[in-house]
Amino acid sequence: MDLIADRGRRVAIEELNTTRLLAHARKQAQQRKLDDVLIVDVDAHHYENECLDEFLPFMENDVLRQLTLGGRGKGRGSIIPTNAVGFQEMGGRITRYPMRGSEKTAQGKLRDVELGHRWMDALSVDYSCLFPTLMLAVGLHPDAEMEVQLCWAYNRWLTEKALPEGGGRFYSMLTLPLSDPDAALRQIETFGARKYVTGFMITCVRSLAVHHNAHMKIYRALEERGLALAFHSAINPGEPVFKNLNRFASVHALGFPFYHILHMTNWVTNGLSERFPKLPVIWIEGGLAWVPFLMQRLDHEYMLRSSEYPLLKKKPSDYMRAMYYASQPMEADNLRALACTFEMINAQTQLLYASDYPHWDFDVPSRIWDLPFLSEQAKHNILGGNAARLFKLPPRTPQQKANLERFGNLAA
Numbered sequence: 001m002d003l004i005a006d007r008g009r010r011v012a013i014e015e016l017n018t019t020r021l022l023a024h025a026r027k028q029a030q031q032r033k034l035d036d037v038l039i040v041d042v043d044a045h046h047y048e049n050e051c052l053d054e055f056l057p058f059m060e061n062d063v064l065r066q067l068t069l070g071g072r073g074k075g076r077g078s079i080i081p082t083n084a085v086g087f088q089e090m091g092g093r094i095t096r097y098p099m100r101g102s103e104k105t106a107q108g109k110l111r112d113v114e115l116g117h118r119w120m121d122a123l124s125v126d127y128s129c130l131f132p133t134l135m136l137a138v139g140l141h142p143d144a145e146m147e148v149q150l151c152w153a154y155n156r157w158l159t160e161k162a163l164p165e166g167g168g169r170f171y172s173m174l175t176l177p178l179s180d181p182d183a184a185l186r187q188i189e190t191f192g193a194r195k196y197v198t199g200f201m202i203t204c205v206r207s208l209a210v211h212h213n214a215h216m217k218i219y220r221a222l223e224e225r226g227l228a229l230a231f232h233s234a235i236n237p238g239e240p241v242f243k244n245l246n247r248f249a250s251v252h253a254l255g256f257p258f259y260h261i262l263h264m265t266n267w268v269t270n271g272l273s274e275r276f277p278k279l280p281v282i283w284i285e286g287g288l289a290w291v292p293f294l295m296q297r298l299d300h301e302y303m304l305r306s307s308e309y310p311l312l313k314k315k316p317s318d319y320m321r322a323m324y325y326a327s328q329p330m331e332a333d334n335l336r337a338l339a340c341t342f343e344m345i346n347a348q349t350q351l352l353y354a355s356d357y358p359h360w361d362f363d364v365p366s367r368i369w370d371l372p373f374l375s376e377q378a379k380h381n382i383l384g385g386n387a388a389r390l391f392k393l394p395p396r397t398p399q400q401k402a403n404l405e406r407f408g409n410l411a412a
Helices: 023-031 048-058 062-073 096-102 111-123 134-140 144-165 181-191 213-225 248-269 290-304 316-321 335-344 376-391 398-406
Strands: 003-006 009-012 040-045 127-131 170-175 197-203 228-232 281-284 324-326
Touching (some): 023 111, 040 376, 048 062, 048 111, 048 134, 048 144, 111 127, 111 144, 127 144, 127 376, 134 144, 134 197, 144 170, 144 181, 181 197, 181 213, 213 228, 228 248, 248 281, 248 316, 290 316, 290 335, 376 398
Parallel strands (some): 040 127, 127 170, 197 228, 281 324
Antiparallel strands (some): 003 009
């Protein structure tokens, strides 16, 4: 029997599972009666590296599919080039990583779905938006056709296999191969109307400018279909600006907000909010502290050099205030600063709860529920009401329905 170290004790991997690891989170949820609150997680991660052999055969290009599968068979390399070391395990202290492969699931059921339901039930999460993990770096792939093929294969597998078996509790904003605008548009046309698809996601770790005219047809297609556009950030230790940093924590602290700041600046200053006023835009996994900073910096420049913003009809911060933001990782050491941030971003209507599970820095719903400066309505809105209204998600219990009706969040 394999053993792992757990705070000085030797614990059998066979005896551990997701439910046990999240026992304290479950107790927290029960104490706060969070089962009566609709909770929608807008950012949970699927470890697609554990099911590569399931979705890679969906690649359309025969040559690239054969090369990829052939390399897999010989155990060579990764499908996504990356120079990041696996820091998620925290030196082995995060036991859910090494034990995932040995956790038992029922035969005849999709393993990813069952494991997902276990952590969702522990956290009292009703709905979860699945995102890939390694493929958040797909924008760094040197071959644009490989980005297209990997996104196609994963999106097809997700919409045909995983989401339909999720019991209606999983949804997704599918990955867009932004390096090829025509291919990205095709994927919107192919997958956009499929059940449990609420939008599409751009992986932020890339050097392409989001305001390039070639991308306008992508945004128009999303807006016309009533789909959301999400920007999901990540880190890239190979980014030239980060090469002077000598700690993973330093890259982690700056990297996530860096890409959001970059893409948000281009989005706002080039008037994309004016061109696509009905397109919901969501910024995921960048924290929140960067938003007030950027609001103030862009407003300052706008007031001094408004001639450089010919498409804008109001201040940059006004456009940013109408966007949506995921809560994780929420910088909460200074509650006065956090309360100011919530006010500046209209958190009661624009903030969406995110767990980022199973990453090492994930947030349980009580991170929102326990904030002393939030009203009851704000707590319900942020934990699930805002997302339910945005994605048209129904309540799962009569009490959740009553709460949604009470705060005006019941989807039509």
